[in-house]
Amino acid sequence: MNVCMDWFLLLQTVSAIVLSVIGVLGLIFRKRLGKRKLCLLCLVLLVGIGYNGYRIYDCLWWKRHLAMEAELQFVGDQKIRPEDYPEDFEEICNVVEKHYKLAKRKGIALETLREECRQEVLRAKNNTEYVRVLQKYFAALKNLHSFPMYAPxxxxxxxxxxxxxxxxxxxxxxxxxxxxxxxxxxxxxxxxxxxxxxxxxxxxxxxxxxxxxxxxxxxxxxxxxxxxxxxxxxxxxxxxxxxxxRDGKKQVQLHHEVGDQKRQKRDAATHEKKEIRKGKSNLEMLALHDFEESTLTRFLLQFCKARDSRHIILDLTDNTGGWVADAELIAALFLEKPYQGKHLIEPLPQAYKGELYVMINSGTCSAAEYLASILKESGRAVLIGEETAGDFGTMVLTFRTAHGTYFRLGAELPQLTSGGNPTEGVGLVPDDPVKEHFSEPFRETIRRRTIVLILNQVIQKKKKELFLQNT
Missing domain, CATH: 2.30.42.10 (PDZ domain)
Incomplete structure (x- = not known):
């Protein structure tokens, strides 16, 4: 935020200096220019600088809220008094009503919603009660990327x-x-x-x-x-x-890091065995359950070892997303031809050429859903599982109120994909839907179904080859 405002002030200061210099020169040469020309020149310059300042400020405003990092705090730790809840809530509502463009499309009357929740805010006696009202307010917006931000x-x-x-x-x-x-x-x-x-x-x-x-x-x-x-x-x-x-999330992350280390050792041992056999693997499974830096690093290492296999299963189940650029990087590893997404995505020279299958479920959302959409629309992959979460098209902005409440908002109307499909409000439909079974985790059900599908396709291909040989 401070960097953006510093740039804005710098540019405006430079503009003011330029205007002052031109004004001084105009006064010096006022006899040659004449009063009318001098006034007109100053007016044009003033309007130009004002317009330029507005454009600069608008650009910096968007960059600021796109890049803002929330300082997550626990609900009980937020320094806000009950008498400040109405003012804090009004500030939130003003931002939502100005920037939440999806409200009309979804049939949401924001003014009515504000009034309904405001009555509950007035009755809130502590932070816990207030935050529950905020959760209810943002849930009513019916958008995955719109929610209050607290440490869980x-x-x-x-x-x-x-x-x-x-x-x-x-x-x-x-x-x-x-x-x-x-x-x-x-x-x-x-x-x-x-x-x-x-x-x-x-x-x-x-x-x-x-x-x-x-x-x-x-x-x-x-x-x-x-x-x-x-x-x-x-x-x-x-x-x-x-x-x-309070440290439950850290415990989960630590467990994942230990698990990652074990998987890396196991993958390395498996790769060494394949090198000894020097055979081409029939099937590799690559899991991408988030877009954290450590996960992406491990994924790229696994991809390098798996890219010569005949079939790859890409597991995107319960991946809650990350940066768009990371999703496009992963997509470039599998595309066969350029695809126009949010940016033009060119296949990488080392892109995978074999058969690709992508596992998805209702927990596949945001950048992960965008990745699945790219691979489906490009005809590069078969999607297996259940319908995804249904939001990878909104521009996500982060805000902070004067009382320290952070929240995210899916601002601006989402665009259609290059294939003409919606990017919000409707999930990706898999090519091969899978029904959940009570006796095992749904991810395992999808995985087994994917393997069966691959085996059936291999069998059909072999049958066709034998038929051609015998005719």
Whole structure:
């Protein structure tokens, strides 16, 4: 922010100096120019400098909010008094009503929404109650990229909805939950009732994505520090308390880093064996579950080792996205011809030439969804899984209020893809839809289906070759 404003002030200062110099010269040579010409010259210069300043400021404003990094804080740590909630909320509403262009398209009356939530803001007695109103307000915008920004209390575990039931899919450290546990109740509410109550607080661009996304809040919360869960495990029903801690996210990241190191060693050993065999691999699986720098580095290393294989499965399930430039870089590794996305994407010389299959689900969103869209529209890949989250076209801006509330907003109307498909409000439809099964994680179901599809295609190809040989 400071850098942008410094540039603006510098340019405006230079413009003022130029105007002053021309004004002085005009006074010196006023007899030659005449008063009318001198006044007209000064007026033209003044208008030009004002217009130029407006354009510069507008450009810097967009750059500032596109690049702004939020200083995430826990809800209880924010220094804001209850009497300041209405003023803070009004500032947020003013920004949303000015820049949220999707409201009309989605049939949202922003003024009505402001008034409804303002009454709840007036009743809020603490930060927890106020932030819940903010979550409800932003969820009503029906956009994945529009939400208040706070540091979450979190437990190193995960859950997902399968066949209208909620299951634990992963658990780290010494938590009292295990992968495979069915969650019957949350904080005294039946799982489905809890889900329905949570949907009014979850930001999403489609109803299905909103429903699915509630699972990510089982072990995460802006306001709660403990979850009381009722579990079904085998023939037993048990109730456990799961703490949501301030360092839960760090624990998850640390676990992923350790896992990454183990995978790198395992991949290196597998690659050495292939080098010894000197054979061409039939199938490689590349997972890209986020766009963090360490993940991208590992992915590129894996790609270099897998690019000679006949088939590659690219796993984009539950990838919540990242920078557009990173998505376009990955796309360039697989494209066969140029594709006009947000920018023109040229295939890289070392691009993969074999068969490509991409795994997607409702958790595939933002830049990951954009990547899947590129690979589908270019005809480069077969998409397998379920419909994606439905938002990779909005311009995401970050704001900070005078009272220190950070929030993001999907501003400006999203454009269509080069193939004429929407980029917000409708998810990508897979070429081969997969139905979830209650007995295993959905990602595993999609993976098995993808492998079966590849095997069937290989068998059909072999049959065709044998037929041609015998005719």
């Amino acid at each position: 209390y979190q437990a190193p575990a995960s859950a997902e909805w399968r066949c209208d039931s909620l299951y634990v899919t992963g658990s780290l450290l010494a938590l009292p939950v295990r992968a495979g546990d069915r969650i019957l109740s949350i904080d005294g509410k039946e799982a489905s009732v809890w889900r329905d109550s949570m949907m009014q607080y979850v930001s999403a661009s489609t109803d299905k994505a909103r429903y699915k996304s509630t699972a990510s809040w089982v072990f995460s919360s802006y306001t709660d520090s403990i979850r009381r869960l009722g579990l079904s495990r085998g023939d037993s029903v048990l109730f456990v308390d799961v703490p949501l801690s």
